[in-house]
Amino acid sequence: MFVTPLYAGLLAAWFLVLSIKVVQGRGHGPSLGDGGDPHMLRLMRGHANFTEYVPFILLMMALLEMSHVSIYILHALGGTLLLARVLHGIALSFTDKWKFGRVAGTALTFIVLLAAAGLCIYQGVLGHMLWCCSHMPEGVE
Numbered sequence: 001m002f003v004t005p006l007y008a009g010l011l012a013a014w015f016l017v018l019s020i021k022v023v024q025g026r027g028h029g030p031s032l033g034d035g036g037d038p039h040m041l042r043l044m045r046g047h048a049n050f051t052e053y054v055p056f057i058l059l060m061m062a063l064l065e066m067s068h069v070s071i072y073i074l075h076a077l078g079g080t081l082l083l084a085r086v087l088h089g090i091a092l093s094f095t096d097k098w099k100f101g102r103v104a105g106t107a108l109t110f111i112v113l114l115a116a117a118g119l120c121i122y123q124g125v126l127g128h129m130l131w132c133c134s135h136m137p138e139g140v141e
Contacts, residue, residue, distance in 0.1 A: 003071055004062045007078030011054055014085060018047045021093045039096075046092030050085055053109050057081055060116040067123045077112055084108030 025043045034041040057077075065074055088105025091098040 001062065001065050003074040003078060004058060004065050007061065007082060008058050010082055011058070011085060014082070014089060015047075015050055015054070018050055018089050018093055022047045042092045042096075046089050049092070050089065053113065054081070054085060057109075057112055057116055060120050064116065064119055064123065067127070069119060069123065073119070077116055080108055081112045084112060 022043045025040050029035055029037050029040045034044055061074060061077055064077075084105045084107075086105075087101040088109065091101030091105060095101070
C-alpha cells in the first residue's frame with residue numbers, strides 16, 4: 001500500500017497547519033471554546049470540519065487500495081480530497097469570506113465521499129458474489 005499513505009501524510013501536514021492556526025487564535029482569544037468570537041469559530045470549524053470527513057475517507061481509500069482498486073482511481077480520490085480540504089481550510093482559517101473556497105471545498109469533499117462509498121459498496125458486493133459463486137454446495141445450481 002503506497003497511495004493512501006501518501007495522501008494521509010499530505011493531509012496530516014495540512015491538518016497540522018490548521019491546528020497551528022487554532023492554537024495561534026487561542027493565544028489572542030479564548031482558551032476554550034470560541035468565546036463568541038466569529039474569527040475563532042471559523043478557525044475551530046475549519047479544523048473540526050477536516051476531522052469530520054478526512055479520516056473516514058482515508059479509511060475507505062485504504063480499503064479500496066487493499067482491494068486492488070486502480071492506482072489512478074486512488075490518486076483521483078486522494079488528489080481531489082487534498083484539493084478540497086485545502087480550499088475549504090483556506091476559506092475558513094485564512095480568510096474572512098472566501099465563498100468559492102468553502103463551497104468548492106465542500107462540494108469536492110462530498111463528491112469524493114460519494115465516490116469512495118460507491119466504490120466500497122461495489123467492491124463489497126463484487127467480493128461477496130465471487131465468494132458465494134465459488135462456494136456453492138454440490139448439487140446446487
